[in-house]
Structure formats: structure tokens, C-alpha cells
Amino acid sequence: YQRDVVRWAVKLGRAAIFEDCGMGKTLQQLEWSRIILSKTGGSALILAPLAVSSQTAREACKLNLPVTICKTSDDVRPGVNITNYEKLHHFSPDQFNAIVLDESSILKSFSGKVRQEIQSFAERIYYRLACTATPAPNDIMEIGTHSEFLGQMRRVEMLSEYFVHDGGDTQKWRIKGHAEEAFWAWMASWCVAMRKPSDLGYSDDGFILPELTINHRLVDSPPPEGYLFSIEAQSLDERRSARRASMANRVMAAADIANSSTDSVLIWCDLNDESHALAKAIDDSVEITGSDDPDKKEQALFQFASGKIKALVSKPSICGFGMNFQNCNRMIFVGLSDSYEQLYQAIRRCWRFGQKKPVTAHIITSEAESAVVANIERKERQAEMMFDSLVRHISVYSKTREIPKKEYKPEIRMILPTWIGGQAA
Numbered sequence: 001y002q003r004d005v006v007r008w009a010v011k012l013g014r015a016a017i018f019e020d021c022g023m024g025k026t027l028q029q030l031e032w033s034r035i036i037l038s039k040t041g042g043s044a045l046i047l048a049p050l051a052v053s054s055q056t057a058r059e060a061c062k063l064n065l066p067v068t069i070c071k072t073s074d075d076v077r078p079g080v081n082i083t084n085y086e087k088l089h090h091f092s093p094d095q096f097n098a099i100v101l102d103e104s105s106i107l108k109s110f111s112g113k114v115r116q117e118i119q120s121f122a123e124r125i126y127y128r129l130a131c132t133a134t135p136a137p138n139d140i141m142e143i144g145t146h147s148e149f150l151g152q153m154r155r156v157e158m159l160s161e162y163f164v165h166d167g168g169d170t171q172k173w174r175i176k177g178h179a180e181e182a183f184w185a186w187m188a189s190w191c192v193a194m195r196k197p198s199d200l201g202y203s204d205d206g207f208i209l210p211e212l213t214i215n216h217r218l219v220d221s222p223p224p225e226g227y228l229f230s231i232e233a234q235s236l237d238e239r240r241s242a243r244r245a246s247m248a249n250r251v252m253a254a255a256d257i258a259n260s261s262t263d264s265v266l267i268w269c270d271l272n273d274e275s276h277a278l279a280k281a282i283d284d285s286v287e288i289t290g291s292d293d294p295d296k297k298e299q300a301l302f303q304f305a306s307g308k309i310k311a312l313v314s315k316p317s318i319c320g321f322g323m324n325f326q327n328c329n330r331m332i333f334v335g336l337s338d339s340y341e342q343l344y345q346a347i348r349r350c351w352r353f354g355q356k357k358p359v360t361a362h363i364i365t366s367e368a369e370s371a372v373v374a375n376i377e378r379k380e381r382q383a384e385m386m387f388d389s390l391v392r393h394i395s396v397y398s399k400t401r402e403i404p405k406k407e408y409k410p411e412i413r414m415i416l417p418t419w420i421g422g423q424a425a
Helices: 002-012 025-040 052-063 085-090 104-109 112-122 141-149 155-162 177-188 236-245 247-259 272-281 294-305 340-348 367-397
Strands: 014-019 043-048 067-069 079-084 098-102 127-132 163-166 169-175 191-194 212-219 265-268 285-287 311-314 330-334 359-366
Touching: 002 014, 002 025, 002 191, 014 025, 025 043, 025 052, 025 079, 025 098, 025 127, 043 052, 043 085, 052 067, 052 079, 079 085, 085 112, 098 112, 104 127, 104 141, 112 141, 127 141, 141 155, 155 163, 155 177, 169 177, 177 367, 191 367, 212 247, 236 247, 236 359, 236 367, 247 265, 247 272, 247 330, 247 359, 272 285, 272 311, 285 294, 294 311, 330 340, 340 367, 359 367
Parallel strands: 014 127, 014 191, 043 079, 043 098, 067 079, 098 127, 212 359, 265 311, 265 330, 285 311, 330 359
Antiparallel strands: 163 169
């Protein structure tokens, strides 16, 4: 399936590969870059999350393909080059004939300014490839971001063509009833989507994941001022207050789990104070923060992946994309944010194809944070429905990779104005 997907993406020139974690997107994007450059010459640029550059370079050895890890434009060499998203401003699009976005859904984590910078950079490069496991887990707008990057259709055009506002909420869109088939057919013309090889008719041999167990643990939360009992936090400010109020109890519960384990443990948090407290409470742990030097972050990530660090503490927004941690089968989430994508990606660092052991994820929240949990569960259901539709429809249209064309049968003769001829056409 990897060979067939690469052939299709090369033929198309601008494509998206939406495959689940562990299905070999790195090898496919490397081979795509190699083939494109064999025809065009010049250089290709792969943009990747932090610490993924070295991981990609190691994967390239399987293809006997040299890859240059770059920090600035001075490091660029003919062939395949790779750098982190954060370093893009050090490069010029005129240096490259092809560009690849690795873990392209990470664009959602960047500000609008950074996304626009990437979009403007890519517009001057003809050959483009986007690779991610979660193109739009619960937000159809993410499809528009990818379409825009690939030069298929601007997001506003996509919304106008295929979507309508859902009721009075201008932030919610749904596919127009009569446009549903046309929308999926259009997507199938520029992307491939699969959670496992059998989605597109291939064998699943070697791609059956071990069991995933999610343990939810509730801790006590002090009631807000003026109340006798803890209440469910609803607004954003209330949720933040509830999270801070229960922080000590959640950190203590996470430390109990981590310190009782002799295996590697990956601890995810969302607040700086949580991160610092966890690093102090958990034995043999290393903390990675956003302010750390990139080289320090990369070193810590590789040490954890190689088993030299027992416990790693960080945020999904920092370390939740791109890295492979099949050496670890135990995770702890010290609370949840409202981002289902971050939860999904964080779990998939360990629970991915190539993992040999059953995986356990502990999610620790307080009673006051039940609204956040309910929101995540809603987004999870929405994500599953979305990707089910994506895979089902694309598997149908992928047989020919052609968009069904409606025959145009004009029934009224066009009358041209006299100033341009005045004759019927």
C-alpha cells in the first residue's frame, strides 16, 4: 500500500496522505521527495515537529537516501533537506522544488500568522505533500487548511461550495445535503485516507494494534469560594480555576502511579505549574518545557525513546506530535484540555503500529472538570464519524481516482447582447 500511495501522490504532484500513526508516512514522504527530485533536480524541504528531524534522517537510511538536517538556509544541500516548523523563517522558497509537511495537523497548534507564513512559503513551490494521522478529527475546517496548502481550493471557497451554517451558530458548519457526494469525491481527488491497510483493500498483517486500556480516576476538588460543594465548571475561567484548585491532588495521584512502576512512563500535563510539580514529585523524571533550548528538548526526547530516561513530563503541544515511543506502554494524563486532537496524538505516541505490549492510559481529573471530559467524549464521537465517512467515501472513489462528472445538458439557448454580436449561441 505504501508503494501504491507514493505512486499516486507522485503522479498528482500535490497530495495529502492521511494515514494512522505507525503506517509509514515518513518512508512514503521520503520516497515521494526522492522521486520528485529525480525528475526535477534541485532540493526538497521537509518541515517537521521538534526532534522529528533526526528520527526522519534515521528512517531515510532504510532507503539509502541522504537527508540534510538544516537550521538555516546555509545548510541546504541538493537533495532532501529537513528542518523544524519553528525555523521556517530562516529559509527561502526559491531554494526548493518540493515541500513536505510532516504531521501537518500541527498547523492547528500554530497562530494564524505562522500558518499564513507556511502557506505563503508553499505557494511559490509547485510540488507539495501533506502527511498526518488526523486531518480533521473534530473540525472540518482542518480539511480546508490542507486544501489551501495544496492549492486545491481556498478554505472560504470550500465552505461556500459544500457547507452551510448549522442553525444560528456561525462557527458550526455542516455539509449541504445535495453536496455530500460531490464533497467526498472532491477530497478523493487530492487525498488518501486509511486507518489500517484493509481500508483500501490491502492486508492488515502486522497492523493489528495491542489492547488500549483507559483508566479514568477522579480526585477531590475544593469547592469554589461561597459554595459548600464542588460544582461543575462551565465557562473557560471556571474550568481554569477548577483545574488549578485540584492540581495538588492530581499531581499526587499521578506521582503514586508513576513511582510504583518500574517501566517507562510518559506524563502529559497542560499547565506550567503542573509540569514543575510533577517533575519534583516523580522519581527519575525529566521535564521538557516550551522555554527549553531546542537541542535540550531533542536530547531528552531521544533519551526517553531509547530507555535512558524512566519518566518524561511535558505537554502534548510540545511533544505530542511526530515522535515514536513504542518503548513505553504507560501514560498518565494529569487533567485534560478541550483539545481532542492533542489527546489523540499524545496517546498515539505509544499506542501505534509497532507497539508490542498492551497500552494503559490513566486520565486523572476532578469532579469539577466533568464538562471538559464530556466535551472530549463528544469530540471523539464526532471524530470517529468524520473519519469513518472520510475512509468509506475515499475508498470508493480511490478505485479510479476520478471525480464523477455530471453531463451538462443545456435546455435554453443563450442570447448574446447586440454589442458583442447579438446572435444566439
